Amino acid sequence: MLDRVLALADAGDAPVTAYRDASTGEVHEERLSRGHVAAVVRMYAYSPMTAALLPLTLAEAAAGRPEPLLAQARMLVSSLDQQIHHGMQLSVMCTEDADEMQAREEDADTVLGNELISMSLAQCAVWPRGERPADFREPLRGDLPVLVLSGELDPVTPPRYGDEIVAHLPRGRHLVLPGQGHTTIGIGCMPKLTARFIDTLDAAELDATCLEGLRAMPPFSGFYGWEP
Template sequence: MPRRPFLALALALPLAAGHAEARRLGSLEFTPCTLPGSGAVAAVEAQCSTLSVPEDRAAPGGRTIELAIAWVPASTEADPDPVFFLAGGPGQGARASYPSVAPAFADVLRSRHVILVDQRGTGGSNPLACRDAEGRNRFGPEEDLRPEAARAFAEACLASLSARADVRHYTTTDAVADLEAVRQALGAERINLYGGSYGTRVAQQYAKTHPKQTRTVVLDSVVPNRLVLGNEHAKNLQAALAAQFARCEADAACAGRLPEPMATLARVQADLARPGRAPVAFRHPTTGERREAVPAPGHLALLLRMYSYSPLTTTLLPVLLAQADAGDYAPLLAQATLLEESLGEQIMHGMQLSVSCSEDGDGLAADPADAGTVLGTGFIEFMRAQCEAWPRGQRPDDFRAPLTGGLPVLAISGEFDPVTPPRYGEEVIAGLPNGRHLVLKGQGHTPIGVGCMPKLFAQFLETADARGLDARCLERLAPLPPGTGLHGWEP
């Protein structure tokens, strides 16, 4: 079938000399921009625009938000239904997140435009950053998990934002209405949705609300609608660590150098719980600056949780635990510092609190069975304390209802995902007759770019037939060998 041009694809508007050429999609005018990468991640050339929307749709004459939008054009004449990229978090901006997964969209871009909308409260859409006294964008003091510290931080953040935002209107439901406004502005009759992690919640809520405007849905690391975000984090992480550490015990080289990682973890947890610990000197991992910090359970929880998202960084965990068990906390502190600083500028924690407290706050409940896990029950208590100080928006009555109907849906899970395990994907797909769930062996969180998955992704968008995909190429995936040192695994 011949492709139809999407809105008279990229009408060029000549500007005055010395100015970049503008292009138009629907009613939106775009100008060239660059989405910066970082480290080994390449920058992405795009077209950028904005769309003004009411902060409170019940008061359309009130304050507005300028939604930051980027368009990554197709390499050929495009099909009429673009792909909307929905970022995770909650709290990540789509434009900043996209470059790290851009290679997975290479085949998609042969026939479709990709649209990136910074969700309200993130990126360039009135970002709700929570900054401490030093100007750092933080969720709270990672080394201090006391509820009173969490509440004080949330109160200070709210006070800093109240002049420019009513934080009750930065929920998933508000974001869904924004996406629909962007779709209408672009003039696209239907759109394809890709959501990663928390973005899968946004995708499901949009598809439930606007099924006729949704062509296909891709859910990468699935969050079921019924899930109270946070309640299962502790047990999911503990199960993923146990599964990964069991691989070390089954590997002769790893078991010989790093025996019983779970037992090592328990000893380190007990050591960090001791009161009156002395500060430890370490080098900042990027600047080399000498620093001191008191090792705390929060440092360990941050490191284990975030490093277990990726198979590569997961291989380092038994090594870092063995060093800490031997009394050397400098490597753990250095890596935790790197994570805290890099994640701080990626996540807009005010927006995260608006989403989490409005949608999940009344369901947060600590499970006594989680005591003794890495996150323990303190993670829930920390979140509840922040939500006590944070105003809550509206949550629709059917918010927890599952996505149903005949929409084509492709769900993707990583075998060792520590936050959205494969059982979540199975749960969501069970009620979708045109859905399919693919579990990628040995992989972690948001594995859209692994192996042949990008090609399957593009094929699904082309055919809108998840069940017809030939996914045998995924059988070639295998877990990385367990790490035995800071330089990786045995050759």
């Protein structure tokens, strides 16, 4: 289904489609492009709540009805402009990672391809940067109380990253929230556990059994959710 949508977008002859802006109600007209598909698939994968919309959205686009996908792409771009401070992002990324980023042949056929890497390298070529310390890649060590949180389905910072962090922290603990994505601190009983940790600075004593009932959100079967 995703391949079908990408093929339609890459063909370059998709019809101009009118769709309604989900935020303003205005009607816009655009052609479906790979950029629309990549933006929605990439950003919606961060959270189970938005990932649940992907199968239906892609199925509609594959059937020649790209209006939901186009509307969601516009909503994403509009909201990200207000949420991400791109200058700060570049200052961090260009200092810490730019010299190790490279386009890879094996990524060329992925949904996003190498476009993000190429664009980031071009920006970092002219953006001011700091100096990365020689030991920057060394793991954090010490007798610090640390609570590390991960979502089981996080596509950006998967749970194995958390395992690597607490391996060097004797007072550290890693909680993996079942079926969850990139941001976990506000999910289920996690706010209470976080507050408890701040009060006690003892990650080991936290009773995290309340997290065991968490589940990923099932995919929408219709525009009103889980229709019969």
